[in-house]
Amino acid sequence: MDIKKLTIKEAHELLTKKKMTVMDLVDAVLKEANSANKNLHAYLEIFDDTRAQAEIAQKMIDSGKATLLTGIPLAIKDNILIKGKIASSASKILENYRASYDATVIKKLRNAGAIFIGRANMDEFAMGGSTENSAFGVTKNPHDQTRVPGGSSGGSAVAVAAGMALGALGSDTGGSIRQPASFCGVVGIKPTYGTVSRSGVMAMASSLDQIGSFGKTVEDAEMIFDVIRGYDPMDSTSCPDVMTKIKTKKPKVIGVPVNFVRAKGVDPRVLKNFEASLEKMKKAGYEIREISLPSLDYALSVYYILVPAEVSSNMARFDGMRYGYHANGTNLLEDYGLSRGEGFGREVRRRILLGTYVLSSGYYDAYYGRACALREVLRNDLDKAFKEIDILATPTAPTPAYKIGEKISDPLAMYLADIFTVPVNIAGVPGISIPSGFAEEKGVKLPLGIQFIAPHFSEDTLFKAGKDFEKVRGF
Amino acid sequence: MAIEIKDVEHLAELARITIGDKEKEVLRHDLEGILEYVSKVKEVVPKMSAPTAGKLRNVFREDKEPHEDRMFTEDLLKAAPTREGDRVFVKKIL
Numbered sequence: 345m346d347i348k349k350l351t352i353k354e355a356h357e358l359l360t361k362k363k364m365t366v367m368d369l370v371d372a373v374l375k376e377a378n379s380a381n382k383n384l385h386a387y388l389e390i391f392d393d394t395r396a397q398a399e400i401a402q403k404m405i406d407s408g409k410a411t412l413l414t415g416i417p418l419a420i421k422d423n424i425l426i427k428g429k430i431a432s433s434a435s436k437i438l439e440n441y442r443a444s445y446d447a448t449v450i451k452k453l454r455n456a457g458a459i460f461i462g463r464a465n466m467d468e469f470a471m472g473g474s475t476e477n478s479a480f481g482v483t484k485n486p487h488d489q490t491r492v493p494g495g496s497s498g499g500s501a502v503a504v505a506a507g508m509a510l511g512a513l514g515s516d517t518g519g520s521i522r523q524p525a526s527f528c529g530v531v532g533i534k535p536t537y538g539t540v541s542r543s544g545v546m547a548m549a550s551s552l553d554q555i556g557s558f559g560k561t562v563e564d565a566e567m568i569f570d571v572i573r574g575y576d577p578m579d580s581t582s583c584p585d586v587m588t589k590i591k592t593k594k595p596k597v598i599g600v601p602v603n604f605v606r607a608k609g610v611d612p613r614v615l616k617n618f619e620a621s622l623e624k625m626k627k628a629g630y631e632i633r634e635i636s637l638p639s640l641d642y643a644l645s646v647y648y649i650l651v652p653a654e655v656s657s658n659m660a661r662f663d664g665m666r667y668g669y670h671a672n673g674t675n676l677l678e679d680y681g682l683s684r685g686e687g688f689g690r691e692v693r694r695r696i697l698l699g700t701y702v703l704s705s706g707y708y709d710a711y712y713g714r715a716c717a718l719r720e721v722l723r724n725d726l727d728k729a730f731k732e733i734d735i736l737a738t739p740t741a742p743t744p745a746y747k748i749g750e751k752i753s754d755p756l757a758m759y760l761a762d763i764f765t766v767p768v769n770i771a772g773v774p775g776i777s778i779p780s781g782f783a784e785e786k787g788v789k790l791p792l793g794i795q796f797i798a799p800h801f802s803e804d805t806l807f808k809a810g811k812d813f814e815k816v817r818g819f
Numbered sequence: 820m821a822i823e824i825k826d827v828e829h830l831a832e833l834a835r836i837t838i839g840d841k842e843k844e845v846l847r848h849d850l851e852g853i854l855e856y857v858s859k860v861k862e863v864v865p866k867m868s869a870p871t872a873g874k875l876r877n878v879f880r881e882d883k884e885p886h887e888d889r890m891f892t893e894d895l896l897k898a899a900p901t902r903e904g905d906r907v908f909v910k911k912i913l
Contacts, residue, residue: 442897580879645857646860666899668898668900676911676912677835678837680835681836693836694849696834697827697831697836697846701854714861718863756853
């Protein structure tokens with residue numbers, strides 16, 4: 345059994361046909377996780393209760409109560425609460441914080457018998473695109489350890505790519521699942537806003553955040569999504585099942601926003617691979633249609649106004665009083681300033697200040713107000729486009745994984761790496777990244793990804809198109 | 820969009836974040852660059868139809884059947900850096 349190649353589907357069959365025990369599988373994953381983590385640093389912590397979890401899962405299988413995820417080892421992003429475990433969001437301010445309840449997604453996975461292997465590293469509070477903003481050290485790309493794994497869910501993507509888990513949970517506010525999936529050569533899906541409960545995930549930008557899954561294949565990512573989706577009264581933005589569980593027809597027409605895709609700064613190898621991928625989809629029977637979506641050009645600006653604004657509000661809860669890091673000053677005001685100044689890392693402080701600026705009186709209309717209006721324009725334009733196309737395709741990221749340290753001192757350069765993924769969150773539609781090939785860099789093959797985007801609640805369309813693409817991509 | 824050190828200081832004060840002198844200049848530079856980029860939103864005046872809202876529905880639980888008293892008290896208080904009995908301890912406000 346090659347754990348780096350084993351899919352969830354295959355593992356499920358081996359487990360239910362009694363060709364392997366849950367303990368065998370968990371031991372194989374732990375062996376890989378423990379040895380690889382020294383170099384890759386995908387996990388902030390590997391849990392010590394995996395044996396007990398495996399026993400429960402084995403009992404489910406033995407008594408015929410197995411679900412598709414029973415006994416399947418998963419990595420969980422460190423901003424998702426597991427009762428009794430530390431949940432730090434890779435931040436010093438929550439370094440010793442223990443979750444007092446289970447996130448809804450964790451409850452659902454636990455009921456399904458999944459095994460939680462450990463807490464996956466991330467950019468602090470999911471702010472970043474490289475996992476370099478973790479307060480506890482960077483995660484490395486398994487394809488080239490001098491390069492970033494992407495982010496913010498970098499640890500989750502690496503865990504799946506390197507056989508340190510069979511699947512993973514991440515969160516995606518502007519590409520934090522899809523971009524690391526692309527950089528690490530795995531599949532990652534950001535579901536429609538409101539489809540997966542966010543009760544128990546730490547809020548970053550609440551109008552954009554969504555939990556999603558990673559897998560080696562589209563089918564694996566779909567199997568996890570099917571378990572975690574669904575209405576939850578504990579999340580006021582969760583959509584009722586009658587809205588989300590819709591039947592979709594087989595997709596036929598792929599729209600390509602050509603001007604947007606060929607924008608400045610996109611690596612020519614990425615474009616070449618993207619065009620070759622579209623050719624393959626054409627051979628698989630899809631029609632490729634060039635479309636114009638001029639409002640996409642504003643997406644990144646809209647995003648970097650809305651996100652800091654929401655960040656500055658959400659981060660206000662960290663006061664050094666009720667939980668988390670506390671620094672002692674001479675009075676209450678100093679306690680606040682020092683606890684937050686020392687507890688938050690550089691990118692978090694930067695976004696809080698930026699958000700405070702765009703929300704302040706005198707600038708509110710020019711920035712936040714305008715961004716909200718443009719968000720509606722983008723949403724309407726996409727709705728219109730989806731009347732004549734079934735899915736939209738772009739590369740997932742403008743470049744393959746870049747070098748560790750390359751963009752860390754230039755926040756704007758880092759933000760530009762999100763150009764293809766942020767419009768999806770702004771519109772609230774679902775998006776998936778699927779490995780589409782490689783870019784050669786000094787003899788090293790760096791993974792590339794293609795992104796498919798579908799109308800609200802049409803995850804099913806993405807899975808259908810994604811599986812078709814996997815059949816024709818040629819590796 | 821010029822940002823000055825005193826603007827950074829004012830924002831930091833509003834956000835209750837103590838920032839070292841060295842970092843103020845870095846932040847000033849970063850904020851200026853980012854604000855210049857996102858000012859692209861000012862280029863267009865979107866033609867907006869009247870804002871539309873979906874059908875309103877209650878997303879909160881009904882105000883009845885509360886959970887058992889003290890069910891979460893200890894779990895939540897355990898997380899506080901300093902406590903005094905069943906209260907979170909903070910310095911005096913006035």
